[in-house]
Amino acid sequence: MTHATHSDGSGIDPVTTEIIRCALLQAAEDMNTTLIRSSYTPTIYEAKDCAVALMDRDHNVLGQSSGLPIFLGNLEECTRATERMYGPGVWQPGDVWVLNDSYIGGTHLNDVTVYAPIHVEGELVGFAASRAHWIDMGSKDPGGSMDSTTIYQEGLRMGPLKIYEAGEPCTLTHDLIARQVRFPQPTLGDMRAQVACARTGARRLAEIVRRWGMDTLLAARDAIFEQTERLERAQIAAIPDGVYEATGHLDNDGIDLGTPLHVTVKVTIDGDRMTMDVTDCAEQATGPVNCGAAQTVAACRVGYKLLVSGEVPLNGGSFKPLDVLTRPGTMLAAVEPAACQYYYSHLGLLIDLVVKALAPAVPDRAAAASYGDSMIVQFTGLDPRTGKLFVSQEATVGGWGAWESGDGESCLINNVNGSLRDMPVEVLETLFPVRVEEYAVRSGSGGQGRTRGGDGVVRQYRFTADQDLSLWWERSVTPAWGLFGGEEGAPPRVTLNPGRDDERSLLKANALPVREGDVLRCESGGGGGFGPVGHDTP
Structure with a gap:
């Protein structure tokens, strides 16, 4: 027909x-x-x-x-x-x-x-x-x-x-x-x-x-x-013209653990067009926190969608009024031979920064920062039940930022990952030699405010066989900030063998040997609060 x-x-x-x-x-x-x-x-x-x-x-x-x-x-x-x-x-x-x-x-x-x-x-x-x-x-x-x-x-x-x-x-x-x-x-x-x-x-x-x-x-x-293009241009045109800017920092690149890496986004509104300039960011890092420019463009688009026509499905008319400026050789536009394994840490930060930059112009649409990162927990080794190599890699949920009309969501995957799900306990314990001893809300981890940030989670594992542990947890240098007087959320915390003589606090690790009976306690961050406590308007 x-x-x-x-x-x-x-x-x-x-x-x-x-x-x-x-x-x-x-x-x-x-x-x-x-x-x-x-x-x-x-x-x-x-x-x-x-x-x-x-x-x-x-x-x-x-x-x-x-x-x-x-x-x-x-x-x-x-x-x-x-x-x-x-x-x-x-x-x-x-x-x-x-x-x-x-x-x-x-x-x-x-x-x-x-x-x-x-x-x-x-x-x-x-x-x-x-x-x-x-x-x-x-x-x-x-x-x-x-x-x-x-x-x-x-x-x-x-x-x-x-x-x-x-x-x-x-x-x-x-x-x-x-x-x-x-x-x-x-x-x-x-x-x-x-x-x-x-x-x-x-x-x-x-x-x-x-x-x-x-x-x-x-x-x-x-x-x-x-x-789609007409709807997006109309929403951009409703934002006051001007230049809006925000800066945040990654904890480190996983190699030089004492050096935070800055990310700055400058958003320009000119009529019905928006430009996001991310050329002012850290140079290409030694560690694996780099990405190709295509992913930076995608992250800017996520931040854009959070504020502009988020209810409209993505299609070829989307993002026509948006320009993204990158600079080759930075960690947001890496070139060979940069390591890129954890390309999304600075992108989650960038998405939150886009919202923070534009918050003064669109306070009714902006939310405080989320816990921000995928917070990866990875176990590898030989499963004694099968004698075969296994890899278990999972992202950890956390708290999202509050906004003008409500509290932030608790225990939700970060905005980079969207529909991704955390691994069910039953699946994890069936497939891999670990046991989940606790999976609970990290009460009070969300930032206070007129509306409060969402809470993170506590997820505690006990290893039922010797194996290697790898971790990539972020956003302790720049935790989830609040907006308009709201407080920041609690930063993440990871402890190996809590309460024992060999207790260790760590956020990043690569192939760290752990023994049968060791315990890993992971506490994800909360979201930022919105507005000062006891006030009705930001």
Whole structure:
């Protein structure tokens, strides 16, 4: 079935436009469901460390599912980079590609993007892409290193590479990947789950094209993009013109533990346009807190979405009024051979800083800072129950900042990770040699204010076998600040063997040996408060 429409894309009725909009969004959700249900590792099927996007043939997002916000408008950079390298003729039916280069996609090597062109009757109509965390990329330590100093220590790095050609697997590429990682079977299983995700997207988009026709789809796309851009420009125009600025600091780079690293964002509002300038930040760090510029752009987009048209689904019309300025050679626009394993620590800080900078201009939309970081806990070793190597890596939830109309949320994943879930205790204890002795709200950790910040959590583990412990906990130098007189939240705290003679306090560690019976107590930070206590207005 087709609908008549003008060749210039005008004249499409709003009902058809809305039906197609919903169909595209549902196609992305179907892709996400396929990936999660087909994956082999709990990082994806339990924690949901993934995101998907459906794009048109010009690499604009048609639909993106719930997932990690840090990938907002970022997956298309992989297809764009491939086309820049090999030309538009590179896209052939049945091909599937893979890419994880930190300087192209912007993330660490564990975040692998799998993408495929979509053809209908021989014509390229779009792309389907997903990004998911693979549990090991062959880095110098299983799962990933907290003390890497170059990209070459972080594992297999792939530029655009075919893994399927004309619908058939590229067995040599599959073998190459399998030989570089410590868990070949589940890694290739997750890769094939991403391939299934891409094929689901291809089927769904082809169904839409065949039902409505390509002209109608393009007309609906243009209308959707125009609506989104118009809404965003109107919201920016309502913000007073001016230059707004905020600065914060990472604790350190994991190598030089005594040197905080600054991040400054300068936001300029000029009519219906917004510019975020992050050129004033620390130089490229020795430790793994760097990222490619593409991820910095994505983080700025998250901060933007928190304040501008957050209720509008992401599409190719999003971010048209936004410019992001980076400077090559900084930790927000790293170049080879910078280490990038913990690329998201400064991005979570950056997102909060965007909101802090604009808070004086939009106090009704701004929230105080959240606990901020993923707060990674990683266990690796040989499981005595199976004799096999294991890697358990999980993010820890914490408190979010308060805002004008309510308290901050408690025990919620940080704003970098969005739909990511913390690992269920039952799954953790079943799959790995650890026992969770306590999982509770860290009462009182949220900052006080007219509305108070959300609380963090306490998560205490007992090791049931000898293994190695790695930690990446952040935001003690710049804890979750309050706004308009609200107090800051409590900083994070991690203690190994609390109350024993060998008690240690630590926030970062790499492959630290722990023994059976040792205890790890993790306390995540709270969010900042909003407004002074006892006052009705900020």
